[in-house]
Amino acid sequence: xxxxxxxxxxxxxxxxxxxxxxxxxAGLPGGRVIYTDTRGWGKLEKPLFYQALGLTGKPDYLIxxxxxxxxxxxxxxxxxxxxxxxxxxxxxxYCLLVEKTYGKRPPYGIIHYNDRDFAIDYTQELESKLLDxxxxxxxxxxxxxxxxxxxxxxxxxxxxxxxxxxxxxx
Numbered sequence: 001x002x003x004x005x006x007x008x009x010x011x012x013x014x015x016x017x018x019x020x021x022x023x024x025x026a027g028l029p030g031g032r033v034i035y036t037d038t039r040g041w042g043k044l045e046k047p048l049f050y051q052a053l054g055l056t057g058k059p060d061y062l063i064x065x066x067x068x069x070x071x072x073x074x075x076x077x078x079x080x081x082x083x084x085x086x087x088x089x090x091x092x093x094y095c096l097l098v099e100k101t102y103g104k105r106p107p108y109g110i111i112h113y114n115d116r117d118f119a120i121d122y123t124q125e126l127e128s129k130l131l132d133x134x135x136x137x138x139x140x141x142x143x144x145x146x147x148x149x150x151x152x153x154x155x156x157x158x159x160x161x162x163x164x165x166x167x168x169x170x
Contacts, residue, residue, distance in 0.1 A: 031065030048097035053134055059094040060112075069098050071109040079113035087111050088120055092130040095122040 035045050037058040047058045061072040071094035075087065091109040099105045111118045120126075147167065156162055156170040 031063040031070070033061055034064045034069065035059065035062035048094070048101045050097055050100040054138075055093060055097060055134065057093050057097050062098065068107060069102055069104050070106055071095055071098055072112060073109065074112045077113060079116035079118070083111050083118045083120065088126070089130055089133060091120055092122060092126050096127065096130060
């Protein structure tokens with residue numbers, strides 16, 4: 001009986017150690033995962049939605065930690081010197097969606113790259129810039145002719161509008 005109890009204790013320690021390694025590898029801070037958009041963890045969660053702006057998003061993870069909710073966005077490549085603006089504003093969108101959905105303003109969010117993490121403070125200034133960008137996008141959405149915003153054929157190759165775009169580089 002003693003050997004069985006020791007065996008179960010050892011097994012529990014191994015499972016705890018393995019789950020801690022997986023959490024760290026995913027770039028997650030300590031806390032409880034309350035939302036995930038990764039297919040490996042089971043069913044996909046419903047997207048977060050803020051009707052006033054028509055904003056929808058699915059963060060990779062939401063972590064509840066000390067009464068706060070922290071969005072985590074996982075990127076598959078190596079980390080740049082500093083996060084790309086597009087990644088920062090994607091994360092800021094998730095922070096806004098968390099605030100509107102859960103009624104709790106995240107103090108920051110995390111962008112996780114394969115080799116480095118960046119904690120991005122969700123400041124009033126970042127929120128203001130995000131709202132300006134969203135307003136510009138909404139205004140531009142009604143324009144008949146929008147110029148392409150890049151000179152990269154690889155971006156065009158993966159764009160959902162490539163078949164109807166008259167400026168397609170691919």
